[in-house]
Amino acid sequence: MSYSLKPGVISTGAQAPIWWAISQAESVWSRYGAPLVVTSLLEGQHVRNSLHPYGMAADLRIWNLPSGAAGQAARELQQALGADFQVMLESDHIHIEHQPRSGSGPSWPTSGGELPAAASDNTLIAVAGAGAIAIAFLLFG
Numbered sequence: 001m002s003y004s005l006k007p008g009v010i011s012t013g014a015q016a017p018i019w020w021a022i023s024q025a026e027s028v029w030s031r032y033g034a035p036l037v038v039t040s041l042l043e044g045q046h047v048r049n050s051l052h053p054y055g056m057a058a059d060l061r062i063w064n065l066p067s068g069a070a071g072q073a074a075r076e077l078q079q080a081l082g083a084d085f086q087v088m089l090e091s092d093h094i095h096i097e098h099q100p101r102s103g104s105g106p107s108w109p110t111s112g113g114e115l116p117a118a119a120s121d122n123t124l125i126a127v128a129g130a131g132a133i134a135i136a137f138l139l140f141g
């Protein structure tokens, strides 16, 4: 069993739970006779509040799975990983992320509203917020 990283994938900073999840995915993929290819870890553009920049998410290639098997593979992987992980079947990949719910493991931000946005986003929001307040003050102050 083995997996490969798509060229350009940045694996530095990927956290232990994600490596464990990848090893679990290898087992699932091997049952379908498909090599596991990790198509994204820390790099790339992801949705806001993504866990990718934290090294807590990975994207897995699905087109090399047998036709129609991706949904079943996603369910099997979810079962193997347990409740502290989320497995999502997207249009062209399976997204997995570590999102502890049990309270027994390390505490990581969830992908819900309480997850801090990327630092650059925070800065932009802070600047935009200050600007809006300044403008409001000028207009109405």
Ligand SMILES: [Zn+2]
Pocket: 040, 046, 052, 057, 058, 059, 095, 096
């Ligand atoms: Zn993803």
